Amino acid sequence: MEPMELRRAVEAGRATASELGLQVDDVIVIHNSDRVALRLVPCDVLARVAPSGHLADSEFEVEVEVARRLADVGAPVAELDPRVEPRVHLRDSFAVSLWTYYEPVESEIAPTDYAHVFLRHHAALRQIDLTAPHFTDRVAVALSVVNDGEHSPELSDPDREFLSDTLGRLNAAIGIDKDGDQLLHGEPHPGNLLNTRRGPLFVDLATCCRGPVEFDLAHAPEEVGEHYAGADPGLIHRCRALNWAMFSAWRWRRNDQMPDRGHWRVEGLNQVRAALDRCGPG
Incomplete structure (x- = not known):
């Protein structure tokens, strides 16, 4: 995303989490392309944010539903944040989904x-x-x-x-x-x-x-x-x-x-x- 759009995406992720009762004092951009991944601290949430539109909304909805079903059967997948409703949130022309943040381990996977x-x-x-x-x-x-x-x-x-x-x-x-x-x-x-x-x-x-x-x-x-x-x-x-x-x-x-x-x-x-x-x- 270009700098201006990125600032709006960061604010959409921050505001969405804050309104849901999660404490957000800082936002760290982890990945930036056509959609962004944000680490929200200190609540330790990973927010995925993309410009809202038919394709982005649909993909986010599919991802949330797949994650929910796979978590139920113990699949090795990243899970949605358990403190909020498992759904896609729309804010300021962005689609936002909220996930558990996992601290990465630096070693390679054998x-x-x-x-x-x-x-x-x-x-x-x-x-x-x-x-x-x-x-x-x-x-x-x-x-x-x-x-x-x-x-x-x-x-x-x-x-x-x-x-x-x-x-x-x-x-x-x-x-x-x-x-x-x-x-x-x-x-x-x-x-x-x-x-x-x-x-x-x-x-x-x-x-x-x-x-x-x-x-x-x-x-x-x-x-x-x-x-x-x-x-x-x-x-x-x-x-x-x-x-x-x-x-x-x-x-x-x-x-x-x-x-x-x-x-x-x-x-x-x-x-x-x-x-x-x-x-x-x-």
């Missing part, structure tokens, strides 16, 4: 621990009944961005053809067999797994989708899949290439707001090609 928390999380996801799109629906949106020059005007014709072909082929190859599909986190990359004193906890829960567990594993460091019982290494490689292709598609959107977008546009395409090389012939 691949074996990452795989173990995946197993627990996937088991918990199988226990809840939630309507969620298939991962192929997400690929279809990425394809629409790539194939429409108005949505991705700066994408060169060769790269457009490369991304379109990659997304289409991998989507067809991975999505053909749905027998083993289940509810997934959707984007469980290392940035969405907090290392806390309670152990690793997943965050950003609005990305739930259905698909093979390998789709989730492909977001993690490569060593993690080796410790996940029953995972298909070849399918993980294909899913990783697909995930990088979708990541690259988002970076070429006209209105993408990811910091250092120019770097990630180039790096995304490089990562797609590297991931395809690891998939081997065909």
Whole structure:
């Protein structure tokens, strides 16, 4: 967010928590992109704030509902703040959700621990009944961005053809067999797994989708899949290439707001090609 919008978002998070009876003497910006994460002290709340609109409100509502259901079955996820009603609050054109703040542990999460928390999380996801799109629906949106020059005007014709072909082929190859599909986190990359004193906890829960567990594993460091019982290494490689292709598609959107977008546009395409090389012939 730009400085003026960020100041308004900080005030929306502070005022929302204060009116709900939580003490807020200071606000620390933890993350700033198209939405922000704020630590409110001394009440130790994590406030997630985004400009209010149909998409942001819907995503926040999904995230709150998923978090509530997963907490009920003991999933390794960050929990909503128990002192306030579990819902999305609207204030000054912003959507606000309030979460428990977890002091981070600086050490890295070992691949074996990452795989173990995946197993627990996937088991918990199988226990809840939630309507969620298939991962192929997400690929279809990425394809629409790539194939429409108005949505991705700066994408060169060769790269457009490369991304379109990659997304289409991998989507067809991975999505053909749905027998083993289940509810997934959707984007469980290392940035969405907090290392806390309670152990690793997943965050950003609005990305739930259905698909093979390998789709989730492909977001993690490569060593993690080796410790996940029953995972298909070849399918993980294909899913990783697909995930990088979708990541690259988002970076070429006209209105993408990811910091250092120019770097990630180039790096995304490089990562797609590297991931395809690891998939081997065909």
